[in-house]
Amino acid sequence: MATRAVMFTIGKFRCFPILKSGVAKFTTSSNLLSTATFDPGYTRDPSEVFFKENVQALLDRLTGRDYEKVFQNRKLGQRLEPPKYELLTQAEVDQVMAEMAAKLKRKLQMPPLLKEREPVTKILSEDPELQGFDNCKYVFINISQGINDRKREVVVRDPNGVLRDASWEERQRMCQIYFPVPGRQIYMPKMFEETHLQDCLEKGQYEFVLDRACAQFEPDDPDYIRVTRKTYNCVDENNKFSTLRSTRHFGPMVLHLVLCKRMDNLLFHFITSKDVKAAVDLVRLFHLIWSDPSYSELDEFQLIENYIQGPAVKKPALELAWQTFLEIEKQRLEALSLSQQNTASN
Template identity: 55%
Template sequence: MAKSAAIIPFLTAAVIWMYLGSMRLQSSCRPEYKKRPTHTACKPPSSWCQVLTAGVPQADRDEILKLHNQYRSQVAQGRLEGYPAATDMQELLWDDELAEVAQAHANLCRHQDEFLEHDEMEDRFTTQFEYTGQNLAWSGQTEPVKAANWTFAISWWFAEYNDYSPKDVAKYVITRHKDTGHFTQVIWASTRYVGCGYVYYTYSRAAIPHNRKYTCNYGPGGNTVTRPVYQEGATCSACPGTTRCFGSTGLCDCAHCDDGTAGAPFPYFFILVVTALVLVVAGCVFVYRRWLACTCVVVSKSDPSGGLNMAAVASKTCFFASQCRRLLQQPATNAKSWAHHARRTCANTSIAEPYRSVEKIDIEALFISQKVQNLLQRLTGFDLEKVFAPIPGPLNTPRYKFLTDEQLDQELQDSQRRARRKLQMPPVLRERKPCEKVLAKDPEIQGFGNSTHVFTDISYGYKDRERLIVVREPEGLLRTATWEERERMLQTYFTNKEKSFYMPKMFEPQHLQDVLDKQWYRFVLDRACIQFEPDDANYIRVTHATYDHIDANRGFHELRSTRHFGPMAFYLAVMGKIDNLLIDMLQREM
């Protein structure tokens, strides 16, 4: 009797689990799917694996779209070595139904001894797309890592371009003995939508206990034999349907063609509600900013319930503002005056009045001072996974080896040293002065030609800025070259393959704004470091515009653990625009 009583709770739990599982199954299995019982969305989650985290939050959705469209843009503009430009590459959009089916597939898990298995094409159709494509990725770790790494998955798919022949773009073929289908699906021009699923799971007696599986479904699907991956030709010169060319990316896009809003009545009531909501939020922000200023002067008062220590939060948040202003202004001479100075400046932080003496500050010397560098490095953060995020390139065969604890510690130390080199910040310099100078005037040679001649010393071993470059004008004037002439001449004789001969159009103001609106901040700043010298007026214009856009949209997380976060924080501090950064720091602490 006692034995039977002990079994009852177990049976009850099993019945409840089966009931909840069937409810989840019914909610994801639409009536259209039930016509095919083997549809992926109608299958229950795997019983042998324990799902710890599942789903794709909005931040990850944005990241997935950004990465896909960056790679599609690279191909469309002919920036992928060996591949022609595309006339009809569409910008990808998110589709919730594709994501539902992809999540159902991800929930099936994968055993470490099995290959990644695609579901049948007939088993992943949606109400909108009869034929859908699919890309899969998996990673396993011995240590818990719950967060998805979509950069790893998507860059791994794209890296297959090394094994696909560019001549087969005109007519898709299946590459024997090599995986290239992930790459061709990522850049398939007629694919318009993507939806993805993610699961972090474990299972008993696993040699690799922490597993992450990524599934992305595409509609309409690609990889159709004998069909073109994309049409070759001038970038986005043949955009399909109602799409139009988006110049800065080279993708065919139509922001309002697919949302069904054309011809809808003007939403006066909606505008009224939004206006009222904005006024309420503005009032809350004002109160919050004043609270932030007051919080900064809290001396020491902890939550009596043992919860959040507001003094510690305020202290960490105000450290940045007080340190920067202390370094920019006259420093205090003793501990007592410093404490007063820190409280006073920190209390005024939310006002953020622009510094009226910026021009008098030696920003170059200040930026490289040890105190400022230490402070900026602390603010940047040190996320190894973000620092060593995969980039497209040839895939090498992975190497495995057994390590002792001492060897593992040494490897970690080496990784940290390499990461710190990658985080070395670009210099902050004032705009360079014109270098043009008249060397001689020889009017007697005027009229002997109508061409401008440029002469340069091509001796090796000289630094670029020390190299002599002069220009002979048709009227006989001999002068030193301008900065632009110098850079074109140097690019001719000492070519940097990553640098364009002329400034890329993406850096022109009208196109730069479009790129920044897509929050491709790191891409813009990395390209600016390659294209310009740090004291070039265009470099300063582009970086400052990027920093201002990040500040306005509070996109600080995009640059954390990158070499660009320190210069951005320094710029915001010097210009007195640190309100949003301080609020972001406070929210991260809370």
């Protein structure tokens, strides 16, 4: 008994599924996702350092653990459940706190920092006898279950008779039709176009932009790299680091700034916030990435002073902030010592 294929239309796609594979027909006027490259200014592959355990540990500490911020109510269009109050034993409280810590760790899982993927150029066959058969592309996709989308077979027959592997944009678009990813759209949302993106960043919607980018793109997508790096740079230029602290995007932003050697604003933020531990971790991360073994012999204060006197670009501002911090810390210790003496004398 013959099966009947039902054709449907999505935008400018004309698609009709078959038993184990699907065929999609692109018109020549289809607008593919933008493939414009974006140079973030790195001199090395970020994946070489991002996945190192010691780098991950430093980025995790720098991210912070603000439970109220991580678990705050978000406007996602969902109905909020009323709070529940329970009487718990100490053992039950410990168990709940452990569960919350595990949940927080999942929420703060950092998206990877990768280099831009290479374009797909593999040609499977050239059949000139098919040239002129149609003026549209035919896309064939294996719709079998249990296959990773990046490994799924997707091939394209061009009007000139060339059979080739689908480009990344064609692959993502077809996979989204047959295996939709929640939060991802077939066409790139307007908000990621430069004009609209700039408007979102000027309104300070940094976390919203980064969350949407994670849902829409793969980490090595040129558009993902363009959007995220532009957002990181905007946060840095406006000194809005607190907006991303205790979010999954803070670690990748820190690594981006260190790889670009433009972490001075962030270091200044940590010093003026009196967060010396974070400042030390930031300098340690810098030396770790740029392979400077001398830092391991220095104490915390010497680490910061050594960076300010050495690789720092904005030396005057950092020197002033550091000297101000040292003076305040000296006065605090003197007041604490005097208070302890008075307590002992009484």
